[in-house]
Amino acid sequence: MSEHFDAVIIGAGIAGETCARRLNTAGMRVAVVERDHVGGExxxxxxxxxxxxxxxxxxxxxxxxxxxxxxxxxxxxxxxxxxxxxxxERDDRLEAEALDQAGITLIRGDARVLGTGRIQVAERLVEAPHIVIAAGSTxxxxxxxxxxxxxxxxxxxxxxxxxxxxxxxxxxxxxxxxxxxxxxxxxxxxxxxxxxxxxxxxx
CATH class of the missing domain: 3.50.50 (FAD/NAD(P)-binding domain)
Structure with missing residues (x-):
């Protein structure tokens, strides 16, 4: 069964967190997908x-x-x-807790875009009309x-x-x-x- 959000942000670095918080403040139901540390590179x-x-x-x-x-x-x-x-070497528990307290859902793992408005993260299926890619750099x-x-x-x-x-x-x-x-x-x-x-x- 799919989870539904107004927006999904791929990447929880500085750009992704900022975007998620602003959309959340605007009243949207937001999820953030991150495979590494919340806070970014x-x-x-x-x-x-x-x-x-x-x-x-x-x-x-x-x-x-x-x-x-x-x-x-x-x-x-x-x-x-x-x-x-x-x-x-520091973990990101405080950053993850801050997202949770703001009402933003954090999903750990690699995001795979299946099609328009559809994302898969491991076994989870996520749907949202708005997908923002803020995956950072390597x-x-x-x-x-x-x-x-x-x-x-x-x-x-x-x-x-x-x-x-x-x-x-x-x-x-x-x-x-x-x-x-x-x-x-x-x-x-x-x-x-x-x-x-x-x-x-x-x-």
Whole structure:
């Protein structure tokens, strides 16, 4: 038997949550489908976690500018970088509860659009006259010879490193890449940024 809503949002990131809340406030019966964390990529694996790592690293760097304070040995991670990132490991119970309290139905799993106004999530069939796709983004892996063999990182692996690499090459010149460049440099890595455009932060 199908479940019926006025609108279904595929994706519970920043855009999906905002859309769901506004439609809910307007009096619509809303469901949100999410296969990962409620809150999305930015909150757990993007610029918010990178900022929390940059802050302590910046304080370490400032301390190292004082005469007599030495930098950590190359390749050795400070204590704050030796464990997995707290935001990336955090569950999303509070965010899910907030949706429930607002009267928004959260459906966990992968959404499959069956046709006009019809969605399947695992064994659940959902119908709604309005479907909003707010599925977010995934890293674009460039077709560079040898990249697959190099065991590259995406933003997720980069925020879970256990030891500071001696040299980091970042492909991309937008906000998240620049924040990660700053993060690794403050921890002591050599950093090279390769950007396609003629300027950084071009958008």
């Amino acid at each position: 930015c909150a757990y694996w993007g610029r918010i976690p990178s900022k929390t790592v940059i802050g302590p690293a910046n304080e370490v760097w400032r301390a190292q500018q004082i005469v007599g304070v030495h930098s950590p040995a190359p390749g050795r991670a400070p204590e704050m970088a030796a464990s997995q990132h707290p935001l990336s 890293p674009q892996i460039p077709d560079i010879p040898g990249l697959l063999q190099a065991e590259y990182w995406t933003n997720r692996e980069a925020l879970r490193y256990q030891a500071i690499p001696q040299h980091v090459i970042l492909l991309g010149g937008e906000a998240q890449a620049i924040e990660m460049a700053q993060m690794f440099r403050l921890h002591g890595s050599q950093v090279t940024v390769i950007a396609l455009g003629s300027r950084l932060l071009s958008y």
